[in-house]
Amino acid sequence: MSENLKGYKKDAKKFLIEHNLKLWDIIKVETKTTTYEGILLPRYEYSKAGFIExxxxxxxxVGIKVDDITKIEKIGEKEAKYKIPEKDFPKTKGFPEITLLGTGGTVASRLDYTTGAVIPAFSPGELFSAVPELADICNLETEIVFKIFSENMQATHWQQLAHQIETLANSGKDGIIIPHGTDTMGYTSAALSFMLKDLSIPVVVVGSQRSSDRPSSDAAMNLINAATVATSDIAEVTLVMLGSxxxxxxxxxxxxxxxxLHTSYRHTFRTIDDIPMGMVQxxxxxMFTDNYHKKDKKKxxxxxxxxxxxxxxFIYFYPGLTSEMIHYYIDKGYKGLLLAGTGLGHVATRIYDAIERAIEEDILVLMTSQTLFGFVGMNVYSTGRELLDMGVLPGKNMMPEVGYVKLGWVLGQTDNLEDAKxxxxxxxxxxxxxxxxxxAFNYDIDRLLKDNLI
Amino acid sequence: MSENLKGYKKDAKKFLIEHNLKLWDIIKVETKTTTYEGILLPRYEYSKAGFIExxxxxxxxVGIKVDDITKIEKIGEKEAKYKIPEKDFPKTKGFPEITLLGTGGTVASRLDYTTGAVIPAFSPGELFSAVPELADICNLETEIVFKIFSENMQATHWQQLAHQIETLANSGKDGIIIPHGTDTMGYTSAALSFMLKDLSIPVVVVGSQRSSDRPSSDAAMNLINAATVATSDIAEVTLVMLGSxxxxxxxxxxxxxxxxLHTSYRHTFRTIDDIPMGMVQxxxxxMFTDNYHKKDKKKxxxxxxxxxxxxxxFIYFYPGLTSEMIHYYIDKGYKGLLLAGTGLGHVATRIYDAIERAIEEDILVLMTSQTLFGFVGMNVYSTGRELLDMGVLPGKNMMPEVGYVKLGWVLGQTDNLEDAKxxxxxxxxxxxxxxxxxxAFNYDIDRLLKDNLI
Incomplete structure (x- = not known):
């Protein structure tokens, strides 16, 4: 039975056992306010206790609090199908050898299920079964590196991925695909970009904004596009998602x-301050540019x-921000401060004292702008110049997120403050x-193409 | 002499006096690395000591550190012109009565100067002299409410403005223009929107991205557009800036x-998640919509x-965020927490404990998304539902900045937690x-107009 209640813990598990229910049962649940009918689903590892889904x-x-349930009954049963249909992934001699590194992202975890399951499962055979076009592009292998929601991603995860990519790139693989939850995908693509020196093969981060059980899913197309880029000559870390x-x-x-840039749309990702490197269709x-590192013949x-x-x-400036937050970071031994300032790179003069103290204590302070688009320009107004004079470093066109990742990476590389700067x-x-x-500001690729601007 | 060294303090002032220099002198300055020639400028009130500009x-x-100067000499003199040329603002009977409330923003402080001065000066006569078109639109009066850089704006400033607008609106004025530094203009327009109940006249916040001494300045056009909107029937708080x-x-x-959305472009402001209310040319x-509050005949x-x-x-989620920052806010007696989460409204599970504690201690927690565009959708993934279950409130389409302002305003209005929610x-x-x-996502108004989509 416990196998059949994957993800359930404590009270919720006990409750389901008491009512003799198992996963994929069709159930009717009543609370004081509502009645639900649906299929009992397994839960994720990090799901909160006390709920059934x-x-x-x-x-x-929908998640329902066990304590709120006034009545629960089984009204049917869905055929329990724990495996995504699987066919052998056909290997073709001479095709590029691509490895897909699983992280727990939506593409990987929801590629094909018929029962409503959210089981992360994506062997090459399952992927082939779901997206047969992949076999026309590459020979595919898969490895699960970890299995988390992307909002739980931390530097340790970037490190694991980077080490794995280093091994694969140097052992002759032709490209890497990293399915990833879209929430923190931009952080991960930036981190891998900094961490992978002299990268010799394409590394493509990809996700989906609609899970594959929905008709509008972008999972299959994004995966095909990612595989196409992973077999190309673009030896850089890229992120490939729908463009319009x-x-x-x-x-x-x-x-x-x-x-x-958008919570739910499929074309949510944008290159900021530049047009994208290219498109895939x-x-x-x-390619819209020739300015990228191409695969060398001799890797x-x-x-x-x-x-x-x-x-x-990571200090996001706002009108209520006081010095005390910055003093707190200093007191706690923080080594770097990323400022997401206003406009060209400003913060209120009332926090200057704390910034000065940070710099005096050899903390690296980097300025970016919360406008996201554009370069900081700290020479334009006297307030910007004063921050420069204190020793705040201007982040140029870097977005706050990228500035944060770079600051952490730089301070990991060296203990010498001048080298770090x-x-x-x-x-x-x-x-x-x-x-x-x-x-590149407010671009609409459809239009730029039509107007021959790219 | 001290009159002629406006803004200079301590060492810099002493240095200039010693070298017998005064404002508007054309000077040559040498440092170890560079030689500069230019006009000696007055400095702002908040400028850092020890520099000349x-x-x-x-x-x-450019600001030059006095300690770095190896040689300084006067090579000429600019005619000292402390006053912006001023003509009487012609009043026309029956024209709308508009009041311009000065805050220290770029439009106000730089409307017309020939010597390079940054003196904030904007009497009706000066404005008429600089932008004579204003007299064809309205009868203008001006009041200085305060004089600060917009990055120093705080809730007290919003309160001062709101009180002044209340008085003016109820005493028969037809509209208000608020020139404002562009950095925090969006915060101010949101704050005034919440604070002004039953607003009876247009309140237009306006700025410029290029000061009026530059040929590409948008100051005059923005001011004319703002005056046009201030004399319209739009009895709401709006922000008017160049659109393309x-x-x-x-x-x-x-x-x-x-x-x-952009550090330097003139068309930096965008309506997020919707098309703008209208355009002015x-x-x-x-107007692109009829959905706005129109001036009532009986005010x-x-x-x-x-x-x-x-x-x-204001908690901007990032992969390195730990619970301790949230505990710090709780310990310090904070009443509300604005979360700028990822994607549809998520944060890492490792900070759930702190969020739960905040809610248990009756702190109001509001979720928005750092994607800026789109609605939070906390029912889609189990992690979002868990946050809802804890009592985190979903901010719908509100941007983090707007969510912050609303949270502060709501908690100012009531001490009762349920009323506040x-x-x-x-x-x-x-x-x-x-x-x-x-x-509304990635819109290009030129194109929407061309395609008859608005």
Missing amino acids: IKLENNYN SSHDYGLIHRGTLVRK NRTIR RETTALTDFEKKIG KLLMTNIAGEFLDREIPI | IKLENNYN SSHDYGLIHRGTLVRK NRTIR RETTALTDFEKKIG KLLMTNIAGEFLDREIPI
């Missing part, structure tokens, strides 16, 4: 310039430089742009 | 839906509800949208 007929899942609401093509974003790549040696300083404070101001992985690109 | 020939200002790079028209943004307004009574709880923590979930000033509007 069912899939309603409209395909949405029309579900037509994917965009190839540089790992250090990309961000999730019907398994064909069209260079990939090195994972993964040390990361975790004590980085120099490294922070060095373009490591395309995070610094040479100039403003006006068409 | 000069305007270079390319019109940029083509310098053609202004957009009218609802005060609770607008954000600065050649002193003509074109309603405007009430300023300005109480604001300052102890609101109810008020937080009530649409007060157009901050909640009914639905997603697909064309």
Whole structure:
């Protein structure tokens, strides 16, 4: 029985056992206010205790507090199908060898299920069964590196991925696909960009905004696009997701310039301050730029430089912010402070004292802007110049998230403050742009294409 | 002499006196590394001591540390012009009576100067001299409410403005213009939207991204557009700034839906999740919606509800965030926590304990998304549902900044937790949208107009 109550703990488990219920049972649940009918689902590892989860007929899942249940009964049974249908992934001689590294993201965990299950399962055979086009693109292997929600991703996870990629790249693999929850995908693509020195093969981070049980799912198309990029000559960390609401093509974003900009749309990811590197459609790549590292004939040696300083404070400026938060970070031994300032890179003068103290205590302070788009310009107003004079470093066009990741990575690489400053101001992985690109603000790729602007 | 060294303090002042220099002198300054030539400028009140500021020939200002100066000499003199040229503002009978409330923003402080001065000066006569079109639109009066950089704006400033607007609206004025630094303009427009109950006249927040001494300045056009909207029937708080790079028209943004999205471009402001309320071009307004409060024939009574709880923590989630920051806010007696979560409204499970503690201690916790665009959707994943179960309130489509302002305002209005929750979930000033509007994501107004989509 306990096998059949995957993810349930304590009270909820006891409750289900008492009522003789098992996963995939169709049940009717009554609370004081509502009656639900649906399929009893397994739960994720991190799910909160005290709830049961069912899939309603409209395909949405709902969690119901056990304490609120006034009546529960089994009204049917769904055929228990614990395995995604699996066919042998056909290997073709001479095809690129691609490895898919599982992290627990939506693509990986929901590729094909008929019972409403959220079991993360994605052997090559399962993937082939769900997305047979993959076999026309590459020979696929899969490895589960870890299995978490992307909001739980931390530096240790980036490190695990980077080490695994280093091994695979140097052992002859042709490309890597990393299915990843979309929430923190931009953080991960930035972290891997900094950590993978002399990367010799494509590393493609991909996700989906609609799980594959929904008709509008972008999972299969994103995976096909990612596989296409993973077999290309783009030896960089990229993020590949749908590029427009029309579900037509994917965009190839540089790992250090990309961000999730919409909670739910499928074309939620955008390259910020630049146009994307290229697009991918019907398994064909069209690059918008030639400015990227191409695979060398003689592969260079990939090195994972993964040390990361975790004590980085991310300070998002707002009108109620006081010095005390910054003093708190200093008192707690933080090594770096990322400021997401206003406009060209400003914060209120009332927190200058704390910033000065941080710098006096050899904490690295980096300024970015909460506008997201544009370069900080700390020479324009006297307040910006004063921060520069104190020793605040200008983050140029880096988004706050990218600045945070870079700051942690830089302080992991060296204990010497001057070396760290120099490294922070060095373009490591395309995070610094040479100039403003006006068409990159509010771009609409459909339109830029139509107008021959890219 | 001291009159002529406005803004200079201590060492810098002493240094200038010793070298017999005064404001508007053309000087040559040498440091170990560089030589500068330019006009010696007055300094702002909050400028850091120990620097002199000069305007270079390319019109940029530069601050030079007095300690770094190896040589300084006067090489010429600019005619000292302490007053912006001033003509009487012609009043026309029957024209709308508009009051301009000065805050220290760029439009106000830089409207016209020939010497490189940054003196905030904007009497009606000066404004007329700089932007004569204003006299064709309205009869203008001006009042300085305060004079600060917008990054120093706090709740007390919003309160001062709201009280002044209440008085003016109820004493028969037809509209208000608030020139404001662009950095925190969106915070102010949101705060005034919540604070001004039953607003009877237009309140238009406006700024400029290029000071008026530069050929590309947007100051005059934005001011004309703002005056046009201030004399309209839109009895709401709006923000009016240029709408496209083509310098053609202004957009009218609802005060609770607008954000600065680019550090330097003139069309930096965007309505998020919706199309703007309308546009203004050649002193003509074109509304894209009819859904706004129109001036009543019999004016309603405007009430300023300005109480604001300052102890609101703004927690921008990032992969290195730990529980301790949240515990710190709780320990410090904070009353509300604004979460800028990832994606549909998530944070790492490792901080759940702190969020639970906050809620147990009757702290109001509001979830928004750092994607900026889109609604939070906390029913989609189990992690979102768990946060809802704990008592985290979903901020719908509100941006983090707007959520912060609303949370502070709501907790200023009532001490009763249930009333506060109810008020937080009530649409007060157009901050909640009914639905997603697909064309509002990545919109390009030029294109929407061309395609007849608005």
